[in-house]
Amino acid sequence: MTIEIQPALSPHLVVDDAPAAIDFYIKAFGATEIGRVPRPDGKLIHAALQINGAMIMLNDDFPEASGGKSMTPPALGGTPVTIHLTVTDVDQKFQQALDAGATVVMPLDDQFWGDRYGMVRDPFGHQWSLGQPVREVSYDEIQRAMSQA
Template sequence: MAIDITPAVIPHLCVDDAAAAIDFYVKAFGATELGRVPQADGRLIHAAVQINGSTVMLNDDFPEFDNGKSQTPKAFGGTPVTIHLTVTDVDAKFAQAVAAGAEVVMPLDDQFWGDRYGMVRDPFGHQWSLGQPVREVSMEEIATAMQNQG
């Protein structure tokens, strides 16, 4: 029997409390839980949610599998990665994330590249951007706008 495989890129997040993260992602981003695999001590070794039509995998932190080092954004003092959501009602979705406990990193505003866009940090240290295209902008317009920045 052949297994059907669809190529994909799927973020896999390490968090301090995966069960709480699932609850947060449901409230903040309307996620649907796809499943979870707990270890005997209750920590989740694997879980998955669907956000905005895409799968996001997550697990609890297991420092014992990495020479005692935590792999969460909080342990690293932040994250260089931003997970982007393109949505159809960015004002409502941004407000929903903030109401659920996300911290505003970049306020929602109309941007020169044509999106209404903002960024938040979830309670687990992961950074998310939310955007909605509001106007068509050519690469030339974007280049000119970049030259005129700061």
């Protein structure tokens, strides 16, 4: 058997309560669960989802594997990373995430760079942006808009 490797870049999220996170991502972002690997105590050492055509991996927090420190966004005081989804129905997808339990970080609005865009935080502390291109904008136009801000 030969395993074919495809180049990829996949976020790997650490959460408290990975089964609940999987349920949330299914409701909020239409994720499809690919699989999960639980320990005997039920904590997930690995799970894989597909969201918007991309692989997302996640696992429960295991401080014992990180020098005794929790690695979840709440334990770290937040996250510097935003996971971005480009979608064709951003108003509906943004509301779907809110209905599933996300909170608004940045309200959905038309942005100077040409996207209708907003940001949410999921119940596990991870930040997601959702955007839909609505008009073509050149880099020169973006630069002019930034210099006027």
